[in-house]
Amino acid sequence: MSNSTQHTISKILRKTPNKTLSVSTRQAKQLHAHIVKTKGTLHSDNILVLSLYSNLNLLQHSLHLFNSLPSPPPPLAWSSIIKCYTSHSLLHLSFSSFNSMRSLSVPPNRHVFPSLLKASTLLKHHKLAHSLHACTVRLGLDSDLYIANALINTYAKFHNAGKVFDVFPKRGESGIDCVKKVFDMMPVRDVVSWNTVIAGFAQNGMYVEALDMVREMGKNGKLKPDSFTLSSILPIFAEHVDVNKGKEIHGYAVRNGFDGDVFIGSSLIDMYAKCNRLECSLRAFYILPRKDAISWNSIIAGCVQNGEFDRGLGFFRRMLKENVKPMAVSFSSVIPACAHLTALSLGRQLHGCIVRLGFDDNEFIASSLVDMYAKCGNIKMARYVFDRIDKRDMVAWTAIIMGCAMHGHALDAVSLFENMLEDGVRPCYVAFMAVLTACSHAGLVDEGWRYFNSMERDFGIAPGLEHYAAVADLLGRAGRLEEAYDFISNMRGVQPTGSVWSILLAACRAHKSVELAEKVLDKLLSVDSENMGAYVLMSNIYSAAQRWKDAARLRIHMRKKGLKKTPACSWIEVGNQVHTFMAGDKSHPYYDKINKALDVLLEQMEKEGYVIDTNQVLHDVDEELKRELLHNHSERLAIAYGIISTTAGTTIRVIKNIRVCADCHTAIKFITKIVGREITVRDNSRFHHFKNGSCSCGDYW
DNA sequence: GTAGGGTTAG
Numbered sequence: 029m030s031n032s033t034q035h036t037i038s039k040i041l042r043k044t045p046n047k048t049l050s051v052s053t054r055q056a057k058q059l060h061a062h063i064v065k066t067k068g069t070l071h072s073d074n075i076l077v078l079s080l081y082s083n084l085n086l087l088q089h090s091l092h093l094f095n096s097l098p099s100p101p102p103p104l105a106w107s108s109i110i111k112c113y114t115s116h117s118l119l120h121l122s123f124s125s126f127n128s129m130r131s132l133s134v135p136p137n138r139h140v141f142p143s144l145l146k147a148s149t150l151l152k153h154h155k156l157a158h159s160l161h162a163c164t165v166r167l168g169l170d171s172d173l174y175i176a177n178a179l180i181n182t183y184a185k186f187h188n189a190g191k192v193f194d195v196f197p198k199r200g201e202s203g204i205d206c207v208k209k210v211f212d213m214m215p216v217r218d219v220v221s222w223n224t225v226i227a228g229f230a231q232n233g234m235y236v237e238a239l240d241m242v243r244e245m246g247k248n249g250k251l252k253p254d255s256f257t258l259s260s261i262l263p264i265f266a267e268h269v270d271v272n273k274g275k276e277i278h279g280y281a282v283r284n285g286f287d288g289d290v291f292i293g294s295s296l297i298d299m300y301a302k303c304n305r306l307e308c309s310l311r312a313f314y315i316l317p318r319k320d321a322i323s324w325n326s327i328i329a330g331c332v333q334n335g336e337f338d339r340g341l342g343f344f345r346r347m348l349k350e351n352v353k354p355m356a357v358s359f360s361s362v363i364p365a366c367a368h369l370t371a372l373s374l375g376r377q378l379h380g381c382i383v384r385l386g387f388d389d390n391e392f393i394a395s396s397l398v399d400m401y402a403k404c405g406n407i408k409m410a411r412y413v414f415d416r417i418d419k420r421d422m423v424a425w426t427a428i429i430m431g432c433a434m435h436g437h438a439l440d441a442v443s444l445f446e447n448m449l450e451d452g453v454r455p456c457y458v459a460f461m462a463v464l465t466a467c468s469h470a471g472l473v474d475e476g477w478r479y480f481n482s483m484e485r486d487f488g489i490a491p492g493l494e495h496y497a498a499v500a501d502l503l504g505r506a507g508r509l510e511e512a513y514d515f516i517s518n519m520r521g522v523q524p525t526g527s528v529w530s531i532l533l534a535a536c537r538a539h540k541s542v543e544l545a546e547k548v549l550d551k552l553l554s555v556d557s558e559n560m561g562a563y564v565l566m567s568n569i570y571s572a573a574q575r576w577k578d579a580a581r582l583r584i585h586m587r588k589k590g591l592k593k594t595p596a597c598s599w600i601e602v603g604n605q606v607h608t609f610m611a612g613d614k615s616h617p618y619y620d621k622i623n624k625a626l627d628v629l630l631e632q633m634e635k636e637g638y639v640i641d642t643n644q645v646l647h648d649v650d651e652e653l654k655r656e657l658l659h660n661h662s663e664r665l666a667i668a669y670g671i672i673s674t675t676a677g678t679t680i681r682v683i684k685n686i687r688v689c690a691d692c693h694t695a696i697k698f699i700t701k702i703v704g705r706e707i708t709v710r711d712n713s714r715f716h717h718f719k720n721g722s723c724s725c726g727d728y729w
Numbered sequence: 730g731t732a733g734g735g736t737t738a739g
Binding site for chain 2: 076079080082083104107108111137138139140141142143145146172173174175176177178179180181218219220221222223224225226227228230254255256257258259260261262263289290291292293294295296297298320321322323324325326327328329330355356357358359360361362363364390391392393394395396397398399421422423424425426427428429430431456458459461462
C-alpha cells in the first residue's frame with residue numbers, strides 16, 4: 029500500500045476534528061481492503077469504513093458491508109445505513125431498519141434521529157415525526173444540537189400541512205409554534221439552527237419574523253449570516269418586488285464572497301427577474317462559475333416571466349446543449365413561452381420529451397400543457413391532457429376553464445367550474461376571471477351575474493379590475509349599455525381604468541349608441557387621456573354613424589397628441605416559418621398569387637350570397653375603394669396564403685393582433701365552405717373556429 | 730458520524 033493511502037488511513041482512524049473529511053471512493057475501498065486483509069471482516073474498524081461509505085452515499089457498498097457485520101450491528105452501523113437509505117430516498121427502508129434495530133434491542137444513538145426526522149419530513153408523515161420527537165424526549169436527546177436542528181426543519185416543513193390535519197402535539201399548535209419552542213429551549217444554537225428557523229419563517233410567508241431573526245442572529249454572538257441565510261431571505265424581496273433591499277443583500281453577498289454560490293446565484297436571478305430587472309438576472313447568471321440545473325431553470329423562468337419568450341427558449345436549448353439534464357421545473361417554465369408564442373409544433377415536441385422523461389404526471393407541467401394547447405388553438409388536446417390529470421388543482425381547472433372560454437365553449441366552461449366546486453376545489457381570483465370571461469363571450473348574463481355576486485359572498489374574494497371588466501363586457505355586449513355604465517360608475521374597491529371604459533365604448537360601437545359613447549369617452553379620457561384606442565374607437569363610432577366631421581376632428585386631435593393607431597397584423601405558420609401580413613400589405617413574395625386567389629374566392633363567395641359590408645370601412649371614401657380595403661384586410665391575406673401554400677384539407681390557423689372585423693368574419697364563413705377547410709382565427713380576445721359556413725362563436729363576439 | 734438554502738403551472 030502506498031504512503032499516501034497509509035496517510036489517509038491514519039488520518040481517518042485518528043478521527044480528525046475536520047468534520048468534512050474528504051475521502052474518495054477509491055480511498056475508502058482501499059482502506060476497506062486493507063482492514064479486511066489485516067484485521068478480518070469482523071473487526072470493528074469495518075464500521076468506520078461503513079460510515080465512510082455511507083457519507084459517500086455508496087448504498088451498495090454500505091449494504092454489503094452492513095450485511096457482513098456480526099449480529100447485532102452496533103448503533104453506529106445502524107445510523108450509517110439509515111442515513112444512506114434516507115439520502116437515497118428509500119425512506120421506508122430507513123424506518124424498517126430503525127424497527128429492526130429496536131427489535132434487536134440495539135439502543136438508538138443520537139445520530140439516527142436526524143436521518144429519521146428527515147425521512148418523516150420527506151414522507152410528509154406527521155405521526156412518525158411526532159413519535160420520533162417523543163422518542164428523543166424520552167431519551168433526553170431532544171435538545172441535542174443536531175436533533176433539535178432536524179426537529180426545527182421538520183416542524184417548519186409541516187407548518188401548512190399541520191393546520192389541515194391538526195396533528196400537532198397540542199391542539200391548535202402550529203408547526204411554527206413548535207419550531208419556536210424547540211429553538212427556544214436549545215441550550216446551544218449554531219448557524220444551522222438560526223438558518224433553519226429563518227428558512228422556516230421565510231417559506232411560510234412570515235417575512236417580518238424571518239428578517240427580525242437575521243438581525244437577531246447578528247447581534248447574538250459571533251454568528252454571521254452566511255450563504256444559506258441569504259438564499260433563504262432573497263425570495264422575500266423577490267415576492268415583495270423590493271429591488272433595493274434585494275440589492276443590499278446582493279452587496280453583502282459580494283462583500284463576503286458569496287456571489288459565486290449557485291444557491292445565491294439562482295435566488296439573485298429570480299429576485300431580479302421578479303423585480304423586472306432581467307438584465308441584472310442575466311448578469312447574475314453569467315458570472316456564476318458553475319451553473320446547475322436550477323441556475324438554468326431560474327434564468328429560463330426569469331426570461332419567460334418577463335415576456336422574453338424567445339430568449340427563454342434559447343436558454344432552454346443551451347441548457348440541453350451543455351448536457352444539463354432538464355428537470356420538471358424546466359418544462360413548466362418553458363411551456364408557457366410556447367403558449368404565448370402560439371408555437372404549437374414546438375410545444376408538441378416538448379410534450380413528447382415530457383412523456384419520454386416521465387414528467388407527464390407533474391401537475392405544474394400538466395397545467396402549463398393544458399394552457400399551451402388551448403392558447404395554440406387545440407382545445408381538444410387541452411381537454412385530453414386535462415382529463416388525464418390525476419389530482420386536479422385549482423390551476424389545472426382554471427387553465428381548462430379559461431381555454432374553453434377562449435374557444436367559445438361557454439357551457440363547458442360553466443359546467444367545468446361547477447365540477448371544480450363539486451370536487452371541493454376552492455376557486456380563486458383567476459378562476460373567477462375564467463368563468464366570467466366564458467359568460468361574457470357567450471352572453472350568459474344571468475350566470476355571469478350569479479358568479480360575480482357569489483365570489484365575495486361565498487368565497488371572500490373581492491372582485492378586481494378583471495372581474496369588473498368581464499361583467500361590463502357581459503352587459504355591454506348583451507346591449508344593456510346603461511346598466512353597464514352604472515355598473516362601472518359604481519365599482520367598489522378599485523377605480524375604473526381606461527381599459528374598463530373602453531370595453532363599454534366598444535359595446536357602444538357594436539350597438540350603435542353614439543350618445544352614450546360620448547359620455548363614456550369623457551369618463552375614459554378623464555382617467556386615461558393618452559388612450560389612443562379610445563380615440564380610434566370613438567372616431568370609428570362617428571364614422572359608422574356617417575358623422576365624418578366628428579371623426580376627422582378626433583383623428584386630427586390624435587395626430588396632434590402624437591398618438592398612433594396600432595397597425596392591424598395577422599400571421600400564419602406554414603412549414604416552420606411564420607408569415608406576417610399587414611392590412612394592404614403587398615410585400616409578400618407571393619402577393620400576386622394571394623391577390624388572385626382572393627379574387628377567385630370573392631367571385632365564388634358572391635355567388636353563394638356574400639354581400640360586402642362596407643360599413644366596416646371607417647373612412648369616407650368611395651365604395652370601390654372600400655371594397656378594396658376590406659379585400660386586403662390582414663386576416664384575409666394570411667388565410668389566402670394558407671390556402672394556396674398548404675395541401676387540401678389542412679386546417680388553417682391564423683392569429684391577429686386585434687379583433688377580427690365583422691365583414692371578414694362573414695367572409696371567412698363563406699371561405700371555409702367554399703374551400704372545404706377548417707379555419708381558426710385567434711384574435712386578441714378569443715378563438716374563432718370556422719367550419720362549413722359557420723363559426724364557433726355563434727356570431728356573438 | 731448526524732442538521733439548514735435556490736427554480737415551476739392558470
